[in-house]
Amino acid sequence: MVLLSRKGIKEFKLTNMHEQPLKLSSKLFSCVKLERLTLWNCSLHPTPTFSGFPYLLHLSFYNVIFVNRNFGEFITQCPLLKLLEVGHFDLDPIRIIKMGEIAKLKSLECLCLQLCKLDIITFTSSLVFHLVSHFSKLQKLYLDLRKCKFIRESGGIGNWVRTSLSCLRTLQLQYIDFGSDIMLSFVNDMICGLPELQTLKITAEYNYVFPPPAFCASDLNHISMGQLQLRVIDFNSFRCSENEIWLIKSLLACSPALKKMYIHPSVCLNYEKSMFATKLLKLHRASSAAEVNIIGRLQ
Incomplete structure (x- = not known):
């Protein structure tokens, strides 16, 4: 030195x-x-x-x-x-x-x-948006949510403000607990609040050996994703829960420019993988050119 x-x-x-x-x-x-x-x-x-x-x-x-x-x-x-x-x-x-x-x-x-x-101590969608809104030149954002406690917005789910991050193209959210309705609404808020997003990467994590029953996804129906600009979606550690399927269904339906979606099932997934593949074929896609690839095992 x-x-x-x-x-x-x-x-x-x-x-x-x-x-x-x-x-x-x-x-x-x-x-x-x-x-x-x-x-x-x-x-x-x-x-x-x-x-x-x-x-x-x-x-x-x-x-x-x-x-x-x-x-x-x-x-x-x-x-x-x-x-x-x-x-x-x-x-x-x-x-x-x-x-x-x-x-x-x-x-x-x-x-x-x-x-x-x-x-x-505690996070909300609005607070995270407030932080990233300071970075007007931000192009890539990677957030690790381990050990984070999220609470509902004081005005209810969806009480957030869209950002002006016109440069942000890539968002990666790691360790998302899909057994939590609050966490799922946060993921939804992030995607909706970044309208110029082109690449989305998500890694799922559960705080339970078996995910609890899914909450009523209709709670989020009043938050319209609108027309997203997503081109590539990469979903890691997928466990085929209803909350995960709800998110994938929403992304496919709202991404007319989508080209590739990669789904990496959790290593514990076996029979459910083939069941999901069958269900996936029936989901509506806004992009006729979208290719969905289910990777055999998480690499």
């Missing part, structure tokens, strides 16, 4: 495969010309005089521990960030990101975030 700090490097990537985080030299913070920084399983000790990476464009942190420094404060010192990936942090309060801090990154084009790292 001493040597590299003298070379004016622009890109640095370090992956620590050991169990214990690697303590990095503070000399890293002398590499002020960095444009790309990727760290896995490391411990950082910013110096008191560190005032940021003024040229940093891409920042990817996975299981990175900050000592005596707030992570949210750190990213605000990288004003040109276009890509921010934050994943696999422990729930240590010193590393929780304040919503007001991340909202300052006006140049973001790609955001990958575990929502549970924000300093928020």
